[in-house]
Amino acid sequence: MASLLELTPCEGLLPVTAGGVTLAELPPALITSIAPFEAKQAAVARVLKSLGLGWPRPGRMIARGDACCLWSGRGQAMLIGAGAAGLEGIAALSDQGDGWARMRIEGAHSEAVLARLVPVDLSPAAFGKADVARTALGHMMLLIARTGGQAFDLMVFRSMARTAVHELTVAMKAVAARDNAT
């Protein structure tokens, strides 16, 4: 039997570069939302620790290699790039890997580009490495993490990938144009 072709959320849309800022799709990864059951927070944290990660404080992520555990809301985190073995029964686990368009924006002006669309303070002083915010990208729901000095990982709904890429690209070009304006 023929197998089904897999498409990533940003298929055909990325990468885009403007003014030294690059927006690229992150490779597909296993994503599991984790919500510890009552009185199981410590147990969940122990299992995550054994994976080299841990339960993130609100607004934080814990990364190790390609895997990370990212706070994503009240009593909820996203485990990305690692299986959730050992968490069955102590946390609600849901597959989320196909639901999110994951992108990385990187470059000297990435903060300026995001300032066009994201209504939170993303300066290093307020939003350092491994900081996470659940906020908005224009009118879209956004999960954002600073993954480098000038790099941010963005997660938006898969269905909104095209709008997200479009709006980010417009902002990237507008910021680049300021450099070229005299």
Place this chain on the structure above:
Amino acid sequence: MRVASRGLIDRGAPVSFRFDGREHGGFSGDTLASALLAAGVRVMGRSFKYHRPRGVMTAGPEEPNALVTVGRGAAQVPNVRATVQEIHAGLEAFAQNCWPSLGFDLMALNDLFAPFIGAGFYYKTFMWPRAFWERLYEPAIRRAAGLGRLSGLHNQDHYEKAWAFCDVLVVGSGPAGLVAALTAARAGARVILAEEDSRFGGRLLAEDAAVDGLGGPQWVARAIDELKSLGNVRLMARTTVTGAYDGGTFGALERVGQHLAGPPADLPRECFWRIVARRTVLASGAHERQIAFPMNDRPGIMTAGAVRAYLHRWGVAAGRSVSVFCNNDDAHRTARDLAAAGVAVAALVDVRADAAPSGDFPVFAGARVIGTRGRRGLREITVASHRGTERIATDCLAVSGGWNPALHLSCHMNGRPVWREDIAAFVPGPDSVPGLTACGAAAGIFSTAGAFADGERAALAALDALGIGAVPAALPEAEDQPTRIHPYWQVTGVPGRAWLDPANDVTVKDVRLAAQENLASVEHMKRYTTQGMAPDQGKNSSVAALAVLAEATGRGIAETGTTTFRPPYTPVSIAALGAGGQGAGFAPQRLLTSHQASLERGAPMVEAGLWYRPSYFPRPGETTWRAACDREVGMVREKVGVCDVSTLGKIDLQGPDAARFLDFVYTNTLATLKPGRVRYGLMLREDGMVFDDGTTACLAPGHYLMTTTTAAAGPVMRHLEFVHQAHCAGWNVRMVSVTEHWAQFAVAGPLAVALLDSILERPIDDAALPFLGYVPVRAMGVAARLFRISFSGERGYEIAVPARFGAALFRDLVARAENLGGGAYGMEALNVLRIEKGFLTHAEIHGRVTAFDIGMQAMISRQKDCIGKAASQRPGLSGQQREQLVGLRLTGGSFGAGAHLYNAGDDPVAANAQGYVTSVCHSPTLKSHLGLGFVKNGRARHGERLRLADPLRATDVQVELTHPVFFDPEGARARG
């Protein structure tokens, strides 16, 4: 006229531009106003009502007269202040409110009728006949009055919005703002310095004042260099802070591309900033005000400070022979500076008898200007003093009635300014905007040294509030003249119109008339006379107008008070506020994984919330949507159809208390649902009205998948979170949306099993998967979920795969369906199929219906409580008087949703209404027009014929009331 060796313009960089079709020259650094003034252009606009020639009055953003239109066609921007617009090669500006030309304006005839068309003229005159106002009078008056016009075309320019954050926002970069920014930045705070001008420095660029032994501009350059070097300062030139809002948020408009000759294609024209500041220093300076004297609106009559600004900043003499008229010492500098620059000063007229200015020019102390002459520009003034009356030839009169602190931002959150008699000015009230401190001229401290000290004080206060330690630094040395002023608002006792608000042509007489007609409150006066309602929003006129009103009503100025200053401080283009929202930017688009495949099949898209769903899939020869829709319905009823239903909300609920939680949010019992089974559920709001419906599958013990309607996916998720957090926080249940993870396709019709069997690893077994069942399956090597549910009334399944496989699975399913004589179906067919079956959507459960109304009262379990149960049992929410769900049927003809129903023979008027129609379709299956609707006591009236009237569509027919399930009422086809 340029003055040699004065000004900060770059004389090595000439710039040519066009104004009203004529070529002019200026220099880099010029504004349109300074370049035109230098070129001897005196008339820059026509007034609003009387179409009088007007020249530039100020040198800043408060300009009331020199408003121009910049650009052509769709890109034209009206009401641009010539004092703000920088010139650049290719700049094309046009005068406004004149016809046929600026020099000869036919509408200037209005001026001859000025004695008749004062305040309230229109209200009093165009009263009769009433219908004429809207159709005739108002359009005619609006054509004659007004300022610039919009092009009427779609604006293709790029605008942008952005956010910025800081510890200390400093508004304005004059002496107070610069010291405030330096103090805050040196202490390590994150600082934003916003300056509406193209250059930082404020009045330090406009005066001939030494600071620390340097010229003002040199000291400013040094300060800016230091701010740049600190690294924690964002310098925002050309950025006007336009509004103060809650939570330390300020709106600010940045002019990004308007001053450039050849802006890069992607450069926005403007950027609207939302600046979030922990503390704010308001150092916005002050605006100079006029004195009202007869015929004080001629081109050449300016503010005294503007005349100095043109001299020092732009090297322009505003006239060949300039006079000064004032009530304060500050304006004397205008005469002194002009004389020092070699410009002739014809007279200095000071209303104060004890004024003793010194200089090489004639001084008239205790004197008044009582008249002027010169139609297209000032030629002569008449001065009355103890020596009698004298006519003095002069082409520019620099007037100063004192300075009004630019305190507008401090009033944006309902703060009221405070009148200070000693400086004859309103100053910001304390704590009028949380976290904001005014300083310098904005706080009524007008000397340069005073502004430096006050800027430092404000910054230290802000730093202290933020817990950032700072030590005061040595302040720069500068002039420290005290404010000497005698309040003087109007020259009285002489004939002639004296303008208060030149922008809207409001005179002293108008304000007095308002008082006389008992519109004596300042807010009433404003609305009656339109004073302060022009683009300058009263920056030039409000204080003087209320002083005149105070005199006319015999009250004090403090008692009279000001009108309310609201955002924006200066005009903000709607395009900037709405940046990003043009066209499809209005809302995000949510696209299905099958989107591309549907487009390739020619499907028009219909918006369902943010989702784009295929409406129908036309085939060759089908010329109407109905043809495609009818075929698709037939396909599902007779063969097999495939429809993308991924938009339905999917909520994953897990935990030992999940079943209990479902019982609490649904009216019916879900707790008894076994793994592998699916049940329909009805959800109420807390007020007892129907909220949403959908199916819930039990995937495993303690693990459920709830589906919601497309429209309510977000609201249901929010509702569940609320119920859990507010009503049963201790329950061990967790929920998360998984809508986006799954691509889900309905496969419906008699051949559904045949189709699915061709892609499943194991064929469907009715025993394992009965109607309302669920099994995990593998389809083409992919782990999938298969539900046996039907929204069409046919044997139906929904297959869900992870979304990365969605596009491929849809194409594959549709191709296989076509081989079986079926195919894809869209929203139109889906709608027909469900109406034939009497299935509900939010057209029926629209927020005002109860479970009783839709015939589902039995679904509210008696065995348990649920959200909304108690409220649904209130009197009036059930019974014969309720409008109840019914079917409507018409053979031969059609009707639309929204039509109303009446008893046969009754007039179709609201009082007789029996109900209304919510959904309609043409049923190819039943060969008739069907509808769902609500009718009073409808369930007891099946078989009755009612009058259906829809005046909007000119429909008036008789329809038959039926059971809402038209087709296969036993449901044998879906279950079989």
